Amino acid sequence: MPTVLVPAVRWERWVDNFVAGHGATPLVVADGGLRGEAEDGSHFAARLPFDTSYAGPAEPGGFASAAAVPDAxxxxxxxxxxxxxxxxxxxxxxxxxxxxxxxxxxxxxxxxxxxxxxxxxxxxxxxxxxxxxxxxxxxxxxxxxxxxxxxxxxxxxxxxxxxxxxxxxxxxxxxxxxxxxxxxxxxxxxxxxxxxxxxxx
Missing domain, CATH: 3.30.420.60 (eRF1 domain 2)
Known part of the structure; x- marks a missing residue:
């Protein structure tokens, strides 16, 4: 399964582009990450850096905001x-x-x-x-x-x-x-x- 690395500042645009290419993509929070399943059968599973688990809202902006960088x-x-x-x-x-x-x-x-x-x-x-x-x-x-x-x-x-x-x-x-x-x-x-x-x- 191919993996791409997306800077947090570009995440919302990345999701918009995915939707534009594959159709409506409902998002769910699962296994500490964000999953999207498009109407054409394409899907993605996103994880935050530094093994951070996500439990926020199932929307791109909240997920991007959670991609925090440690102090050290x-x-x-x-x-x-x-x-x-x-x-x-x-x-x-x-x-x-x-x-x-x-x-x-x-x-x-x-x-x-x-x-x-x-x-x-x-x-x-x-x-x-x-x-x-x-x-x-x-x-x-x-x-x-x-x-x-x-x-x-x-x-x-x-x-x-x-x-x-x-x-x-x-x-x-x-x-x-x-x-x-x-x-x-x-x-x-x-x-x-x-x-x-x-x-x-």
Whole structure:
């Protein structure tokens, strides 16, 4: 089921466009989110960011207003090629760090050479994750909610650090390329967006 991320300020227009394309769409509050079922059989299920449960009126304006940003939260993006971590106060970035690490690519050589490259690659990845954890522990000190993205295994490796055990990972998961500043900036916006699963009939 395709998922789209819609900024809260554009949510009411998004619903209007859905109705224009699919016909009358009654809205209901269900499972902590907002559902719409159009007369042509198309439907959507919207969820607030930061795993916030919604219990307000079944109308777009109230739902958009409930898409509040926490006073303190963080973003952690990790891939083998690098990491980005940021601490935010509501929508404002307070501190961030972006790091790139070279991790050996796979080799076509066989035998001992292949094993040596694999060990080197694993060591480089471990050092990269340790560096990411060091910066995350410093920058995210005092933060509870964090949105993550990149590579699942890489993020799990960083979050395994005991210093980060107090973090609560919340949706959405962000599928991002190797973190750069532009990637981090977009991830921060996406983390605050309404997540919508859409099925077109």
């Amino acid at each position: 939260w963080g973003v952690l993006l990790v891939r083998k090629g690098g990491f980005a971590v940021a601490r935010l106060a509501a929508a404002a970035m307070v501190e961030h760090k972006i790091g790139q690490r070279h991790v050996q690519g796979r080799t076509k050589a066989g035998g001992q050479s292949q094993q040596r490259f694999a060990r080197r690659r694993d060591n480089q990845a471990r050092q990269a994750y340790e560096a990411a954890a060091d910066h995350a522990a410093r920058i995210l000190a005092g933060v509870r909610l964090v949105v993550t993205g990149g590579d699942h295994g890489a993020v799990d490796a960083v979050l395994a650090d005991a210093r980060l055990s107090g973090l609560a990972v919340v949706e959405p998961w962000l599928a991002v390329p190797d973190p750069r500043r532009a990637v981090l900036d977009q991830a921060i916006l996406d983390a605050q967006a309404i997540s919508v699963e859409v099925v077109n009939a």
